[in-house]
Amino acid sequence: MYLFGASGHCKVIIDIIENENKQKIDAILDDNPKNNTLVNSNVIKPDSVKFKATDSLFIAIGNNYIRKKISQLYKLKSPVLTHPKAIVASSVKIGEGTVIMAGSIINPDVIINKHCIINTGAIVEHDSVLESFVHISPNASIAGNVEIKEGTHVGIGSCVIQGVKIGKWVTIGAGAVITKNIPDYAVVVGNPGRIIKYNKEYE
Template identity: 50%
Template sequence: MYLYGASGHGKVVAEVAEETGYKIEAYIDENPLKERVLSYPVLHEVPQHEIDILISIGNNKTRKRIVKQAELFNYVTLIHPKTVISKRVKIGEGTVAMPGATVNAAVKIGKHCIINTNASIDHDCILEDFVHISPNVALAGNVYVGEGTHIGIGASVIQGIEIGKWCTIGAGAVIISDVPDGSTVVGNPGKVIKSRSLKI
């Protein structure tokens, strides 16, 4: 398999792939200064044949852009063996779950999501495509997270909350009320400090 993105997030994803038994052929990265990361070569052009791949880039917009442009990719889903994931969870292609993550019953996780280190996602949550759940985030039950939203490190979301599309939830924020599309929220309790267009 190949990893698209050879920065810090790509290093962590590589170790998840290694732990799950995948053979990594190379990274793909546009930066011409990168020649090798960890023990793997870095290609600067996408192979022109069908490949198994995971987009190992933390930025949600960038992952979506690559998916729109890619034609010959078979997307791998990577789940670190030191996660705790219910057998009743549904996970879309291209998603990665890091060590220590816990995902409980009846959760639905979309395509190309990141469930980062020690994140906790409780029962019946729904995460749409291109969501990034940062390390040590805690989502209580029945939380909805819209496409492209990034929930920052250590944030907490109480049960039943709906967070819109392409939002940014700041580090350590405590979300106790619904969040509109395109919002940036910080603080305890969380407050919207700005909103933006959803043209992605």
């Protein structure tokens, strides 16, 4: 098993793997490594590895756009990682490459697609749907029946009321309160949330 991205986020991923007693980490891949090791794992450049079909790769990068680009470059299987102190209902569906961090709560019939991050202490309530490459930051709360499209980043401590639809590649600022639908690419801050600008359109 390989990890991609020798960062602080990767340290959290390593901790989850160790807590879950999963397979050995062969190496951490990074295009511009600052150190040769991270948490006792070797850090190497990606082009130094000849992958086998049986290898797995977990993308340990917080940036949604970069995580998507790397997933398109490497066609390897990617595990779902769940911290043992997370609470995940049995009916939740989770796509490959997604991480569920410590203290988070995922309630019944939630659908979380590929390569998402449900960060420390986040809550995703019943029947919500998260598309791929979404990041729910620490202590953010998503109420029931919310839809969040691809690549959206929900900031630390923010909350989204029930039934809201949030577009793709949206950025929701720290502590924002989302009470109505948000269009694609919007940057939203405040309570109640207001759009202050738009992100560029990712392909």
